[in-house]
Amino acid sequence: MQSDIRESETIEFDSRKPVAIVGAGLAGLTAAYFLRRQNVPVVLYEAGQKIAGLATSFHDQDGFTYDFGAHFLTNRLAAATGIGAHCRTVKYYGETVLLRGRTYSYPFGLLQVPRFLAGGLASRIQPVDEKRKNSSAAEWFRASYGRELADEVALPLLEAWSGAAASDLSASVGNKLQNSIGQTLSLKLASRLTGRAVACGYSHEMPENPSVWHVYPDGGLGLLCQKLADELENAIQLESPVEEILVDSGRVQAIRVKGREQAVSAVISTAPCNILPKLVKGTNVLQPLSRFRFRPMVFVNMRFQGRGLLPDTVLWTPENEFPFFRLTETPLSMPWLAPSDKTLITVDIGCNVGDEIWQMEEERLGQYCLEHLKPIVPDANQRYLGCRVLRTPIAYPVFLNEYEAERQKFERSTGVEGLYSIGRNGEFDHILMEDIYWQTLKKVRGIVGALQH
Amino acid sequence: MVKQPITKLGAPCRAGANAPLSLVSVNCCICDLNDVEPVGVGEDFEYRTSPDTFLAVRCRNCGLIYTNPRPAMQDLSRIYPPDYHAFEFSAERYGFVYQVRQKLEARRLLSCCKGLGKDARIIDVGCGDGFHLNLLKKFGQPSWQLEGVDPSDRAVEAGTRKGLKIHHGIVQDLVEDFVLPQASYDLAFMIATIEHVDDPSAVLTTVRSLLKPGGKVIIVTDNTDTLDFQLFKTRHWGGYHFPRHWNLFNPNTIRALAQKTLMEVDTLTTVVSPVNWVYSIRNTLVDWQAPKWLVERFSLNSTFSLGIFTLFDMLHQWMGRGALIRATLRRPL
Numbered sequence: 001m002q003s004d005i006r007e008s009e010t011i012e013f014d015s016r017k018p019v020a021i022v023g024a025g026l027a028g029l030t031a032a033y034f035l036r037r038q039n040v041p042v043v044l045y046e047a048g049q050k051i052a053g054l055a056t057s058f059h060d061q062d063g064f065t066y067d068f069g070a071h072f073l074t075n076r077l078a079a080a081t082g083i084g085a086h087c088r089t090v091k092y093y094g095e096t097v098l099l100r101g102r103t104y105s106y107p108f109g110l111l112q113v114p115r116f117l118a119g120g121l122a123s124r125i126q127p128v129d130e131k132r133k134n135s136s137a138a139e140w141f142r143a144s145y146g147r148e149l150a151d152e153v154a155l156p157l158l159e160a161w162s163g164a165a166a167s168d169l170s171a172s173v174g175n176k177l178q179n180s181i182g183q184t185l186s187l188k189l190a191s192r193l194t195g196r197a198v199a200c201g202y203s204h205e206m207p208e209n210p211s212v213w214h215v216y217p218d219g220g221l222g223l224l225c226q227k228l229a230d231e232l233e234n235a236i237q238l239e240s241p242v243e244e245i246l247v248d249s250g251r252v253q254a255i256r257v258k259g260r261e262q263a264v265s266a267v268i269s270t271a272p273c274n275i276l277p278k279l280v281k282g283t284n285v286l287q288p289l290s291r292f293r294f295r296p297m298v299f300v301n302m303r304f305q306g307r308g309l310l311p312d313t314v315l316w317t318p319e320n321e322f323p324f325f326r327l328t329e330t331p332l333s334m335p336w337l338a339p340s341d342k343t344l345i346t347v348d349i350g351c352n353v354g355d356e357i358w359q360m361e362e363e364r365l366g367q368y369c370l371e372h373l374k375p376i377v378p379d380a381n382q383r384y385l386g387c388r389v390l391r392t393p394i395a396y397p398v399f400l401n402e403y404e405a406e407r408q409k410f411e412r413s414t415g416v417e418g419l420y421s422i423g424r425n426g427e428f429d430h431i432l433m434e435d436i437y438w439q440t441l442k443k444v445r446g447i448v449g450a451l452q453h
Numbered sequence: 454m455v456k457q458p459i460t461k462l463g464a465p466c467r468a469g470a471n472a473p474l475s476l477v478s479v480n481c482c483i484c485d486l487n488d489v490e491p492v493g494v495g496e497d498f499e500y501r502t503s504p505d506t507f508l509a510v511r512c513r514n515c516g517l518i519y520t521n522p523r524p525a526m527q528d529l530s531r532i533y534p535p536d537y538h539a540f541e542f543s544a545e546r547y548g549f550v551y552q553v554r555q556k557l558e559a560r561r562l563l564s565c566c567k568g569l570g571k572d573a574r575i576i577d578v579g580c581g582d583g584f585h586l587n588l589l590k591k592f593g594q595p596s597w598q599l600e601g602v603d604p605s606d607r608a609v610e611a612g613t614r615k616g617l618k619i620h621h622g623i624v625q626d627l628v629e630d631f632v633l634p635q636a637s638y639d640l641a642f643m644i645a646t647i648e649h650v651d652d653p654s655a656v657l658t659t660v661r662s663l664l665k666p667g668g669k670v671i672i673v674t675d676n677t678d679t680l681d682f683q684l685f686k687t688r689h690w691g692g693y694h695f696p697r698h699w700n701l702f703n704p705n706t707i708r709a710l711a712q713k714t715l716m717e718v719d720t721l722t723t724v725v726s727p728v729n730w731v732y733s734i735r736n737t738l739v740d741w742q743a744p745k746w747l748v749e750r751f752s753l754n755s756t757f758s759l760g761i762f763t764l765f766d767m768l769h770q771w772m773g774r775g776a777l778i779r780a781t782l783r784r785p786l
């Protein structure tokens with residue numbers, strides 16, 4: 001995708017002072033791309049040796065692909081960035097829940113369980129005490145899905161995912177994950193009929209419909225970032241962590257990179273927002289952000305002989321006998337991620353940085369998972385071919401009630417003029433790539449507007 | 454274990470068209486902004502000229518629907534293959550439907566020409582093989598001076614064979630090279646043209662310069678203010694004609710375009726057309742891999758479906774929401 005400069009809007013800017021973008025993941029690249037299109041000078045600083053951040057895949061010699069974070073994007077995002085010709089359609093994507101040794105398709109299979117159905121219906125009929133419902137994630141889920149479904153499925157998963165008690169989590173978690181039952185039903189039905197993995201609950205920024213489905217770019221999700229980066233050749237500086245953001249009189253003035261100070265007209269950060277208080281010098285309005293927590297996680301990618309070891313692409317395991325809360329057999333949806341007679345199961349384990357799981361070395365983690373997989377895949381041991389472990393301290397934002405008010409305030413603005421925090425970790429929101437793209441586009445417009453004044 | 458077939462990359466495409474096109478991103482041609490929301494994703498359902506997928510977006514500022522990113526100009530010959538229908542409207546091929554269409558179109562055209570003098574000079578910009586010029590020649594005043602413009606050499610060839618005067622190229626170049634004289638024409642037609650061009654306001658500005666003061670241009674183009682658009686916009690809408698219709702209008706955006714190019718809106722109405730209905734259904738069937746015989750029911754060859762949807766669209770026309778827009782814009786005196 002080349003940009004057509006002739007048609008793009010020309011804005012007069014002080015070219016000596018570029019906009020500095022912190023991080024060359026999807027958010028940073030998208031911001032840079034669109035600022036460039038409006039002739040705003042940008043410099044993109046990336047701490048790592050490569051671009052793409054969380055949208056990275058690794059390939060091994062045996063033909064397996066390991067996605068670091070993202071597993072798929074949508075055909076709509078692929079078309080928006082001009083990589084549709086390089087993507088494969090994901091034909092199927094299904095989720096099931098394991099309860100007392102039985103699996104139920106998610107979400108409708110669960111409603112075949114009489115107590116869930118009864119509880120769910122009761123929650124619909126009973127008058128809702130809005131104040132109570134909004135007091136915590138626990139109350140929110142109970143009010144929305146019924147006590148039984150909440151207590152046995154939703155809340156244990158939420159707790160494993162976030163590492164906090166559901167009663168300590170804010171009700172906004174529910175609002176963020178919600179999709180109406182009617183919509184879910186129609187999208188799942190459309191998926192059946194069209195033989196495509198229609199996105200359901202993927203995008204909250206743009207409406208979902210049967211024409212939006214999962215695709216996977218040739219070689220991995222990083223292709224999307226690469227495409228954007230192709231337009232930005234000389235604006236990206238790798239291995240250049242932004243060390244400081246200098247603020248004076250409530251306004252961003254400069255940044256420090258590799259010890260050198262550089263004047264900037266604005267800073268767009270995609271770094272985890274809770275490190276901003278450490279980066280930003282000259283004000284402490286960002287201090288409340290240092291309390292925001294991300295859930296660290298270990299992803300154990302286990303290689304097996306055979307295919308179809310799990311009942312569905314994703315298996316949720318809410319029962320606490322399991323140390324993990326989710327298993328994903330990605331090749332059931334994306335067969336190209338493993339050789340045809342083999343498969344890959346990703347085991348998600350929430351942990352804390354430095355704890356036993358976090359420190360466990362690769363092969364021991366593999367064995368540990370194998371042991372706990374036995375009730376689900378009885379011959380897992382015989383099929384096992386080894387594993388590859390990915391760890392991240394910032395897998396998911398944790399929406400604690402204790403800082404919900406600050407989070408909502410931060411959602412509106414950083415409180416520092418000329419400083420913007422965008423992207424998944426920058427916004428402290430569990431958003432997927434398509435939402436990042438459209439939200440960033442929207443923010444860039446706001447930023448350009450602010451710069452013009 | 455059965456070997457799972459690996460899905461192909463990109464959209465299905467015809468033999469020899471496997472290479473992706475080069476795509477360019479553009480701003481809204483009216484506002485020159487890139488303030489959009491996505492509306493639909495599709496592919497070249499009709500001609501399968503590339504494996505690319507395309508996004509139709511709506512400008513949040515003015516409501517224009519446009520394809521973004523879109524093919525680069527150097528790939529035009531790929532997206533308009535030799536079998537492209539605008540080049541092949543021969544009587545034998547379309548038989549009865551052609552006859553009906555001819556009569557209908559002739560009536561519509563002549564109603565646009567009311568009040569023109571004997572020596573009127575008329576130009577059809579984006580004339581294709583000269584279908585409309587030919588009708589004017591047949592049914593209009595013999596003394597009218599008729600000319601056409603089209604960038605496709607096959608179209609020019611076909612039109613010239615019919616004895617029409619057709620200039621080869623794009624209208625801006627032809628004016629710059631003094632092939633077309635400015636302020637000389639009484640009437641211009643842009644029928645199913647504006648949606649194909651890369652820069653509608655530049656083209657319209659040029660056409661304006663060709664007109665005598667007080668002269669008119671008739672624009673006919675797909676209407677996005679319709680039920681068929683609402684129903685099919687997320688993917689299969691015939692009017693997208695992916696990836697060849699780059700800008701798609703409604704009465705409001707046509708007005709905005711007129712304002713931008715300093716034209717006065719004389720009349721703005723909608724016109725009945727079954728084509729977008731038929732192609733929306735056809736695209737849906739093609740996309741869902743329906744059997745060929747069923748797909749063939751929905752084409753320009755099918756008297757039945759064209760008839761049914763003409764009637765159907767007449768209902769919408771009564772509500773002022775016919776499938777096509779017809780705008781008469783005037784160059785101010």
Ligand SMILES: Cc1cc2nc3c(=O)[nH]c(=O)nc-3n(C[C@H](O)[C@H](O)[C@H](O)COP(=O)(O)OP(=O)(O)OC[C@H]3O[C@@H](n4cnc5c(N)ncnc54)[C@H](O)[C@@H]3O)c2cc1C
Nearest residue numbers: 023025026027047053054069070071242271423424432433
């Ligand atoms: C487990 C998991 C699964 C996911 N699955 C999906 C999925 O299936 N589909 C989907 O669409 N999305 C998925 N996502 C989300 C998607 O991966 C992210 O939303 C997206 O990649 C985030 O992009 P970003 O630019 O916001 O952040 P990042 O990709 O994290 O980029 C931030 C960049 O900033 C750099 N950086 C940080 N600090 C500094 C500094 N001080 N100076 C310079 N550079 C710095 C980092 O090195 C990094 O490259 C998933 C995420 C996770 C964690």
Ligand SMILES: [Zn+2]
Nearest residue numbers: 481484512515
């Ligand atoms: Zn616009």
